[in-house]
Each structure stands twice: as structure tokens, then as C-alpha cells.
Amino acid sequence: MCGVGLILSSPEGFKIFQAIRFEFPLTNNEAEYEALLAGMELARSLEAKHLRAFSDSMLVVKHFSREYEQRDPRIKAYAIKVEDSSLSFDTFELSQIGRQNNGRADALSRLALAETQNLTGSIYLTEAKMPSIEKKECLEIRQGSDWMTPLWNFLEKGILPPDRREALKIKYRASSYMIINGRMYRRSVSQPLLRCLNPEEQRQALEAVHEGICGEHLAGRSLAFKILPQGFFWPNVKADSVEYAKKCVQCQLFATVPKQPPEEMTSVLSPIPFIVWAVDIVGILPTSTKQTKYCIIAIDYMTKWVEARPLSTITEEAAKKFFLEQIILRFGIPKTCISDNETQFIGNKFRKFLHYFGIE
Structure with a gap:
């Protein structure tokens, strides 16, 4: 088991610290590639268009600039994946940085192997189950219909249901939504854009926030109010959160049982049975x-x-x-x-x- 660390920084100085723990064997050069690919994926998920990457591995930098030839098949596969990922950005640069200037990333790589409770709340820890070059790319296919389908059809194709009342309702609701790069987002007054989730993603979000690596097994309403600030949305988030918390086995086994009676206590009308x-x-x-x-x-x-x-x-x-x-x-x-x-x-x-x- 080994770990890597990466730091994503915006031009305004906002930073994201991430530690990655690998649960499979890999060499130092492969770990450098994994860190680079993870940083590129994180930047792409944040809709970054221009990316400058720094690595203290001269081999990775020279491979990308094609000054060095890739002879090892696995290293060659990593280099090809980096080139393919770089096409997702309008501009991408990869430069070498000295090890003496990369101390924070090295510290994050050591934290990746530490116990979870030793990590601060500002550091994100993820676990990689398999190498990036072995993951199969798949296209997202919208199959069937869910709560987003009518809104999606109207925003993308201008299609409305035949019923006039339903059509007016879709038009009114669609003003709060927008589609960016194949994803639907909901506008919010006091928060950034909220990513809309389909039923499968809703289940994953509930599971991650309720009982994930940083889950607190929150009750229904508290669970919903923690999901929304994470940047996710679906119409029944509060009701679904309440139902999910009720079905959690760990909550049922270990939750504090309220001792307060459901109603005001009354005196016993008869102190002796069958009298x-x-x-x-x-x-x-x-x-x-x-x-x-x-x-x-x-x-x-x-x-x-x-x-x-x-x-x-x-x-x-x-x-x-x-x-x-x-x-x-x-x-x-x-x-x-x-x-x-x-x-x-x-x-x-x-x-x-x-x-x-x-x-x-």
C-alpha cells in the first residue's frame, strides 16, 4: 500500500488538498502518473478550462514532452492516458518542479497512509481500488425517464408535454435549471450551482454523506441540509433523507433511544390489576x-x-x-x-x- 498527494490551486489562491491511498501494488513512476491523472480529473470535475501541472518526476515530464521514449508497456499506457486527458482542457502545461519545492504534496502522500481520524477536515482522502489505466471508459446513456427528463427535453430540444397545464408547469420550473457539458444544474439564490442527481446518484449521495468515510449517521432533516451544501440537488431530497435514515441498520442498533414519553404522563387510575x-x-x-x-x-x-x-x-x-x-x-x-x-x-x-x- 502506498499513497500520493496533490494540491489544486486557483488563480485567486483557493486550494484543495487531496491525499490518495492505493490499495494495489505500483512503482514510484506509476504513483507519479496516478497523482497527475487524479489532479487532472479533479480539475475537469470543477470545470477548469486551463491547467498548469507541476511534478517532481522528471520521467513523467519528459515523457509528456516526448523527450524520453516510453519502453515499459504500463508506463506507455499511463503516458497515453495523460495525453488523452489533456485534450479535455483548452490549454494544458506540465512542468518539472524541484523536490525541495514540493514538500506539501510529499506530506500529503504520507498522510494518505495515516489513520483517518488523524486527517484534518481540510484534506480530502480517497482510496483507489485499481490502476487508472485499467478502468474502462464508458459513455453516459440516459435510459428511461426520471424527474429530470421533462426539464431536459425542454431545455435541450424545446419539447413540451401535450397537456397545457403540464407544459406551463415545465416552463415555469425550467427557469431554475440549466445544462452545462451534459449535466443539469439548478440555480440557487445563496449557493453555487447545484448538480442535479438521477435516482442512482441520489442513492450514492445519501450513502456517502450518511455513512461514508466522514459520515456522522445524521437524522433525516440534518442529512438533507448537509447534502445540499455539498452541491447536489433533487426535488425529494428531504423526504428521501428521512426514509434513508430510518432504514439505516447502524442507526437502529446504536442510536440513542429517547427517554421522554410521547405525551404527558398521567396518573394510574387503578394501582392494583383487575380491581x-x-x-x-x-x-x-x-x-x-x-x-x-x-x-x-x-x-x-x-x-x-x-x-x-x-x-x-x-x-x-x-x-x-x-x-x-x-x-x-x-x-x-x-x-x-x-x-x-x-x-x-x-x-x-x-x-x-x-x-x-x-x-x-
């Missing part, structure tokens, strides 16, 4: 077997245990039988029976029944 019961009758219900279309229910005030029985008729005898068989014989004689004073619970027979057992 206070509330009874009521539900109906009329759809007629079932044995012509039952009512239901008598009793709930214990402390445990919230429910007892229920279907009834075909609602009489005092039925209420008496239910209370005897499913309350008294199963849980003992309660102290209090609470009802809404329906006829079945305030008649003489039911009152005498409760008085016989000493139930209020």
Missing part, C-alpha cells in the same frame, strides 16, 4: 353465526386487558352472565364496575348482582 373494570356494549354489528350482532366488552383500568363476548340480544341476564363467567370467575371479585349507565347495567337484576358480590 376496576369498565364495561360497555358495541353494536349493531354485521350479523355473524348464531345471529350475534352485538358485543359486550370489559377493560381492566390498570393492565388494559380486554374481555369480550358476542351477543345476539343485549339484556341484563346476558350482561350478568358475561360479568360472572369472564370477570369474576377468571380474575376474582373486582372492587368497582364502571359503565355509561345503559339499561343493561342499571337495572334491578344487575344492581342486585353487583351488591351481592360487594361491587360498587
